[in-house]
Amino acid sequence: MSVTFKNAVVIGASSGIGEAIARQLATEGADVAIVGRRADELQRVVQTNPARLRPYVHDVRHYDETPALFERIVADLGGLDTLVYAAGVLPKIVESEYTFGKDRAMIEVNVIGAMAWMNLAAARFEAARAGTIMGISSVAGVRGRRGNPAYGTSKAALTTYLEALRNRCARYGVNVVTIKPGFVDTAMIRGAQGLFWVVSADAAARASLNLGRKGTSASGFVPARWALVALIVRSIPSFIFRRLNF
Amino acid sequence: MTRGPLSLRTDASWQVLEGFGRAVRAACRTVAPTDQEELLDVLDRAKAEGLSVTFRGHGRSYGDAALNADGLVIDMTLLNRMLRWDPVAGIAEMEPGLTIEGLWRRTLEDGWWPAVVPGTMWPTMGGCLSMNVHGKNNFAVGTFGEHVLDFDLVTPRGEWYRCSPRENAEIFYGAIGGLGLLGAITRVRLQMKQVDSGLLRVEALTGRNLDEVFDRFEQRLPESDYLVGWLDCLARGSALGRGVLHRANYITREEDAAWPRSFHTEQQRLPDTILGLPRSQLWRLMRPFVHNPGVRLINSLKYQASAFEDGVTYLQSHVAFAFLLDYVPDWRLAYGDGGFIQYQVFIGHEAARSTLKTILTLCQKKGLPSYLGVLKRHRPDPFLLSHALDGWSLAMDFRVTRANREALWALTREMTACVLDAGGRFYFAKDAVLQPDEVRRAYGGDRLDRFAALKARLDPDTLLVSDLARRALPSFSPRYAPAHV
Numbered sequence: 001m002s003v004t005f006k007n008a009v010v011i012g013a014s015s016g017i018g019e020a021i022a023r024q025l026a027t028e029g030a031d032v033a034i035v036g037r038r039a040d041e042l043q044r045v046v047q048t049n050p051a052r053l054r055p056y057v058h059d060v061r062h063y064d065e066t067p068a069l070f071e072r073i074v075a076d077l078g079g080l081d082t083l084v085y086a087a088g089v090l091p092k093i094v095e096s097e098y099t100f101g102k103d104r105a106m107i108e109v110n111v112i113g114a115m116a117w118m119n120l121a122a123a124r125f126e127a128a129r130a131g132t133i134m135g136i137s138s139v140a141g142v143r144g145r146r147g148n149p150a151y152g153t154s155k156a157a158l159t160t161y162l163e164a165l166r167n168r169c170a171r172y173g174v175n176v177v178t179i180k181p182g183f184v185d186t187a188m189i190r191g192a193q194g195l196f197w198v199v200s201a202d203a204a205a206r207a208s209l210n211l212g213r214k215g216t217s218a219s220g221f222v223p224a225r226w227a228l229v230a231l232i233v234r235s236i237p238s239f240i241f242r243r244l245n246f
Numbered sequence: 247m248t249r250g251p252l253s254l255r256t257d258a259s260w261q262v263l264e265g266f267g268r269a270v271r272a273a274c275r276t277v278a279p280t281d282q283e284e285l286l287d288v289l290d291r292a293k294a295e296g297l298s299v300t301f302r303g304h305g306r307s308y309g310d311a312a313l314n315a316d317g318l319v320i321d322m323t324l325l326n327r328m329l330r331w332d333p334v335a336g337i338a339e340m341e342p343g344l345t346i347e348g349l350w351r352r353t354l355e356d357g358w359w360p361a362v363v364p365g366t367m368w369p370t371m372g373g374c375l376s377m378n379v380h381g382k383n384n385f386a387v388g389t390f391g392e393h394v395l396d397f398d399l400v401t402p403r404g405e406w407y408r409c410s411p412r413e414n415a416e417i418f419y420g421a422i423g424g425l426g427l428l429g430a431i432t433r434v435r436l437q438m439k440q441v442d443s444g445l446l447r448v449e450a451l452t453g454r455n456l457d458e459v460f461d462r463f464e465q466r467l468p469e470s471d472y473l474v475g476w477l478d479c480l481a482r483g484s485a486l487g488r489g490v491l492h493r494a495n496y497i498t499r500e501e502d503a504a505w506p507r508s509f510h511t512e513q514q515r516l517p518d519t520i521l522g523l524p525r526s527q528l529w530r531l532m533r534p535f536v537h538n539p540g541v542r543l544i545n546s547l548k549y550q551a552s553a554f555e556d557g558v559t560y561l562q563s564h565v566a567f568a569f570l571l572d573y574v575p576d577w578r579l580a581y582g583d584g585g586f587i588q589y590q591v592f593i594g595h596e597a598a599r600s601t602l603k604t605i606l607t608l609c610q611k612k613g614l615p616s617y618l619g620v621l622k623r624h625r626p627d628p629f630l631l632s633h634a635l636d637g638w639s640l641a642m643d644f645r646v647t648r649a650n651r652e653a654l655w656a657l658t659r660e661m662t663a664c665v666l667d668a669g670g671r672f673y674f675a676k677d678a679v680l681q682p683d684e685v686r687r688a689y690g691g692d693r694l695d696r697f698a699a700l701k702a703r704l705d706p707d708t709l710l711v712s713d714l715a716r717r718a719l720p721s722f723s724p725r726y727a728p729a730h731v
Binding site: 071120 | 253255256260261262271272273315316
């Protein structure tokens, strides 16, 4: 059963994978609400398809604003069948750095913001017995790596949350999709060392939407070959893993 | 972290709520106040935030009467105290969330039973009042509202009214059966019925077709305290409308060998097993039979079996006779994921037989027969939006599936036209399908205008809305239209 996306909201759409997903959805004919912090960046995205894209300036950490904004978007679009949560932050953490502020920001944006938006969509979609919820998690959630403890934690949390949401809602016809990208060429990772298999945001978006379109509540790596990496990383015993440098 | 009072719009929890029939549902914000003060505070905040409000008890309305898509549903079930019980006069004063179960458990040992109960003991007082429910004795004692001595209603603006047939009578007759659209019921005082025994004498009677069912019903009516008919809605031709009547009468203590033990709650229990199977799991056994051939088989067996008990009388507890729907817990799950709708038509005495034949035939012709048919006799009552009239009602259950939904809704529209042509009415506690023009024809523009005027007076901000009001009574709910998926 292939899903057609008609009325979508993409949170974190002012750059990166979120932007690419929003633009592709619009190209396919969906009406898309794009949510992001930066008005000028949102405007730039809107200009690519003004007939289909509508900007909403919002910081996902302002949880009090989420329900009212969600309702406004639903009303503006005249319905909602798709929610994509692509907001995510990855502050640079150097060796021997322990900064609570950065950790907190990652949990707030990558996890709590996702819950604030997805809860609203899940309730709505469960009642409607239809709809797609897509979350952009990461291959980083597979293991607790030394490089950035909070980022890995936030993505592991998001992956688990999406899995639970899927187990909760799939029986009601809701399509809950977990996207776990590897390295994607966006501002988030620019300048980082040791990258490989880097794909463009457009390619990642295309693969993500293809997984979502299946309508099978898929959970997958983007590109798919990261599944192999995840498998290997997962199977390394802890006493070895702690000696590794990635 | 310190902050002001929580915003309902942001902080109320979301819940996907269903009508009892499970065929309609909505994502709603919910909050469950624990006392009257909190209830008033919630109403205040909802008004300030522009959030529409629906009251909900135990969710026994079959359709969308207690749903509020995207709005706020106030769960009243924690306001469930018995405030005062007078065992001499038989008067119970209650909070609105108390159930019929909570009521009879308290009163029966003193020899009092609720004068009007529906087929289940789980509705709350607020729900019974706002839907003005009826029972198997509607023809004799009227609706629930006729036994309400007085109640308190608080409007969304915080005005408080004590309502009785003498005091604020217009609100009394409007809010009983007023679907919770006029204000919050915060207290109900109810006159109970004195009973001499905890048992009833029950007689079963079969009718080979609808005419015989009607004849025997009418014949037994004057001498019955309760009378209800089960119809096999799948029987065709000369057996169309065949069924079994159950008549019940109060008995004196002399006739009750178990007196006074029969009053005790342990004598009022529903059987733990039915046909040797645990009651709680029975719905699973029913599920494979819930389709046309399956129900045809079950109905035939039930009807044939009833031939053996025709004219047989036996004693049965009040609970066992009254709460047939509670025999099989979760029976509604047997209808599957799509749920079912109940659709109850009320038709005046003269037109009832012919209209019901037309309706039964129509359902069969469309291949959408009702899997349960319950026939009752009614009398008019003085309430503004009353469903009761001098005539008959047939309540029908229709299974809803993805495949039949559209055809089923179209069928109800056709049946509704038949009922309206016969001057009939409907019952909002059971309704999931009526459209505004149909409601207007059923109730008359004058009654609806009077109700609208009352609503404009008590709830000028139109805070109180429900999915039912949006669907069937849009003139009362103009402001907070939901954005549906």
